[in-house]
Amino acid sequence: MKKSNFALRLQTSLLEEARKVADAEGVALNQLINVAVAEKLSALRTETYFAERVARADVPRALDILRRAGVGREPDKGDGLMDPVE
Template identity: 65%
Template structure:
């Protein structure tokens, strides 16, 4: 993996809090910041993924739903009301 240096300017209260959390987790501040950025990117990509999936034409989605669970009894508590 390629690495690079980047000067990051954080507000002092944010930096202090990040240091406290990194210390409590037992990881270096650099690793903590890397993981925090990776988690944020993952969350944003997940949101985009579901937005794209929601745009799938209804006929395709309906076909998938018709096949889902076919021939299987509902799990207890998932039955339709009478």
């Protein structure tokens, strides 16, 4: 894995909190920042992925498939509504 250096400017309070969290998690500050950036990128990419899927969705076809699901079949063992938890 190729690594690079990047000068990151953080607000003092944010840096202090990041250091506290890194210490509490037992990881280096650099590792904490890498994981935080990776998590954010993953979230943004996931949002884009679902937006692209929605754009090409065929809603009427999907609803037709759902309407036909299970027609003419007996429920499998264990299928059914559960008793509500009180």
